Amino acid sequence: MRLEQKPRMPLLEINDLTVDFNTPEGQIRAVDHLNLHIEPGEVMGLVGESGSGKSITAKTIMRLNPGNAMIQRQSRIQLHRDPSVDVLKLRGKDLRIVRGGEVSMIFQEPMASFAPAIRIGDQIVETIRLHLGHDKQTARKIGIELFERVGIREPEKRFDQYVFELSGGMRQRAMIAMALATKPKLLIADEPTTALDVTIQAQVLDLMMELREQLGMAILFITHDLGVISKVADRLTVMKRGRMVEEGHAQAVLHAPMHDYTRKLLDALPHLNNLPQPPAHKPEPLLSVRNLSISYPQSGRRKAEAFNAVPDVSLDLPRGQIIGLVGESGSGKTSLGKALLGAAPISAGEVVYHVDSPIRLDGKSRINRRKFARVAQLVFQDPYSSLNPRMTVRDIIAEPLEAMKICSSREEVDQRVIAVAKRCHLEVSHLRRFPHAFSGGQRQRISIARALVSDPQFLVADEAVAALDVSIQAEILTLLRELRDELGLTILFISHDLSVVANLCDHICVMQHGKLVEQGSVRQIFLDPQEEYTRRLISAIPVIEAPSREPVIARC
Incomplete structure (x- = not known):
């Protein structure tokens, strides 16, 4: 038996x-x-x-x-x-x-x-x-x-x-x-x-x-x-x-x-089959970075040597283009992006914005924050900690308009908030809710809307689509392209997701241990990388091989 x-x-x-x-x-x-x-x-x-x-x-x-x-x-x-x-x-x-x-x-x-x-x-x-x-x-x-x-x-x-x-x-x-x-x-x-x-x-x-x-x-x-x-x-x-x-x-x-x-x-997964051609001409830079160094003091140690996150970086960011900044975590990407906004300690070098009234950041002189905020904005990496839990979504998005006194009435503020919410695919009926009522991807869209509401010339997007699912990610990437094409917006797109960078950016910079190791057009970086580090990053992109489909690159 x-x-x-x-x-x-x-x-x-x-x-x-x-x-x-x-x-x-x-x-x-x-x-x-x-x-x-x-x-x-x-x-x-x-x-x-x-x-x-x-x-x-x-x-x-x-x-x-x-x-x-x-x-x-x-x-x-x-x-x-x-x-x-x-x-x-x-x-x-x-x-x-x-x-x-x-x-x-x-x-x-x-x-x-x-x-x-x-x-x-x-x-x-x-x-x-x-x-x-x-x-x-x-x-x-x-x-x-x-x-x-x-x-x-x-x-x-x-x-x-x-x-x-x-x-x-x-x-x-x-x-x-x-x-x-x-x-x-x-x-x-x-x-x-x-x-x-x-x-x-x-x-x-x-x-x-x-x-x-x-x-x-x-x-x-x-x-x-x-x-x-x-x-x-x-x-x-x-x-x-x-x-x-x-x-x-x-x-x-x-x-x-x-x-x-x-x-x-x-x-909705991004592809690497059709890499964009490089721009026909290189525009004048919106901002220039010269011999920039960023150092952080060590916590709890008064006489300890400062941690040098970015030792010496120089580059130009062309006007009206999307520049990808890639590298492993801890490579200095976020520190560099924050320094361009005056939000990280600059120990040497300078950042110059070539606008009507040039703005210079060197870590020594003070800047007019209200004036600067209408030129440059940041989309944070962690939307949960960057959104005030006691404010409604409407008030969060409207805060830059009210702080900079851009609008003349509450009705005008509401109109701009509703318009940018729709562009970022947020339900207008959800504007009365608080951040905790939203999923991670929805919170990131709120963060993007807040950055866009004051119509800046330069946007630092720090892992702006990392928390988004592939279909919503595709919509946000399309929105960023529209902003570049229609408004001439310059975007520094910081990411570790090379497949997204390949589908979005005009120019790519690769960082490792705080140093800029390689830069070039999307086709140069992906088809003919010069550095072993860049080749290793590209080879690690996961690929789904599906029958009767093209190989697609999965989000990282």
Whole structure:
């Protein structure tokens, strides 16, 4: 007689999950009757555009939804351990099971996830001691080893720094290290590689897969990056407006999608097939950078040598063009972009704006901020921390107009706010909401609208589309091209996503360790790179090979 093998119990089961939110406009359904299960050791991909309910699903598993969220009674989330638990009935200290114990999460925005006044290392040590019971010295050793494994240079030094002292990519890597520190059975990764360059992204994904094999850890991988999903996921669930529209084996869904929405996501991926021709002529520069150096004082050390983020950079930014600035995280891209706006400490050299009344930034003389703000604006890398949580979206976008007294009446302010909101694909009916009511991609669009509302001549876009799904990203890139063509806007587009840069920019500059190592037209950089570092960046771009389709470049 042959005994039948008992079916394996899923690690996590979600049945009929329905989540509503009470808002000033009424009740909004964020997740609509979702059914999902995750097997032990499995990587489940959860994809969809921003606002589709991916992050709300993850936060519901960890019981981290805001107070205006309502989970409907029929919803069930079962975590099968010894003994099994009903996640939605956990209370008090039992919540530790799904908040860093057997379930851990890599959050989308690390700047908002770390305490700004406590050193990163102290926060990680506390987490390890609380959940694993190690002493302080052992916990510190584990934390530093994890920093090294996720690709943070000088891990011991970085371990003792504050979150605001790290670049965006380094913050995300520190967040990943913290989530992995407790060796969870289920790791929820909410856009874990959004802020990472392609080379570090590959290292982090390899690390997560390695830990999955070593620990039997399951992963719920939430992303809009279909290229990454194709490399790591066993099964794939596609969500749209809170509902599951397609589910199945990852390769089957990506190569033979059944739903029109899934096909739309695949079609929106940027291509490298038709690189733009270089401009016929090079315009006069809008601004010139001459022997620019940027140094930051070391925290807590009065006599310590300053950290030289950018040692010596010179370049011209042509008027009416989009200039891409690429490189790995920590290469000095953001520091250079901020210095061009007078927002980073210039220790040597100068930046000159060739406008009607020339503006000079040299780190010594003061500038008229109100006048300068009408010339140059910044789209921040982290929209959550750059948006005032106590202001409505209307007031956030209108703030530059009111601060600079550009408009003569409130009606004129409202008209300009509505116009720029529409251009950035924001619903006018949502202008009365607060930032916390929006997904990461929607917050970034608010940040872009605020930068555009004062009609500047120069825009620094620091990872402006990193948090956007591919279809919304395509709309924003089209908008930036329109602004360049119609308004003659000059844009410095800072990114680690080379496929986006190739489809958007006229000129590319490559940075490594604070130095400008190569620059040229898009075709020069991608077809004939001169530096080994540039070749390595290009070769690391993930490609989806789909039957009957052109090879497409996935967002990084």
